[in-house]
Structures are given as structure tokens and as C-alpha cells.
Amino acid sequence: MNTLYRLLTEDDTSAFCHKVSDALAKGWVLHGSPQYAYDHANGVMRCAQAVIKEVETPYSSDMKLGAQ
Template identity: 75%
Template sequence: MKIYRLLTEDDSSEFCHKVSLALSKGWELYGDPTYAFDHANGVMRCGQAVTKDVDTPYSPEMKLGQQ
């Protein structure tokens, strides 16, 4: 089964580290990254979808970040 996550973070090195960590755990990039201005907080935000094949059935209780 393929699982999906959307990684988001302020436009900083933390975003790159979050994506790099996911890639090191076997997640794969899915689509293009996004970049938008967060008016409420006055910062640019980044997003990147990632997917991963897992051997367990889907459950809403899954902790996707621990997969």
C-alpha cells in the first residue's frame, strides 16, 4: 500500500531538513514543491508531498511520520 504525507514548514533550512529526513527514511517526492505567503503569520511557507510503499494496511490511527 502507498501512504502519503504533505510536509510543510516556514521557508528555512528546517524545511529542507524535514524533506531530507523523509527521503532518508524511504519516502519519495510526489509532485512539485509548493511555495506560498502565509498572510496570518507574515512568512513564506513551503510544502512537499511525499509517498512511501508500506506492507501494513491503512488505518487512520497510523503515525505517518514514524513509517
């Protein structure tokens, strides 16, 4: 088994919740707590959530993690 890691980021809107929910629906698991930071350049709050997934496929840097 191989563990894949993704860091999902988005402005603090429902789009972030949908992005995380989509990953969970595809078998990804939350890893750690969500993080929030103010993006001064764009004047918005940004969110981040790490997710992991165990897969049989050998890891490759060419993988499209969102498609896993």
C-alpha cells in the same frame, strides 16, 4: 502493497529542507513539485512538499505516518 501519503509543510527555512531530507532518508519519495505561498497572517513564506511511500502494513487512520 499500500501507498502512504504525507504533505510536509514548514516556514521557508532550513527546517523545511531538513524535514524533507529526513523523510527521504526514511524511504519516502517526492510526489509532485514543491509549493510555496505567502502566509499573510504570520508574514512568512511557507513551503509544502508531498511525499509517498509503499509499505506492506495495512493502512489505518491511527498510523503515525512520520514513524513509517
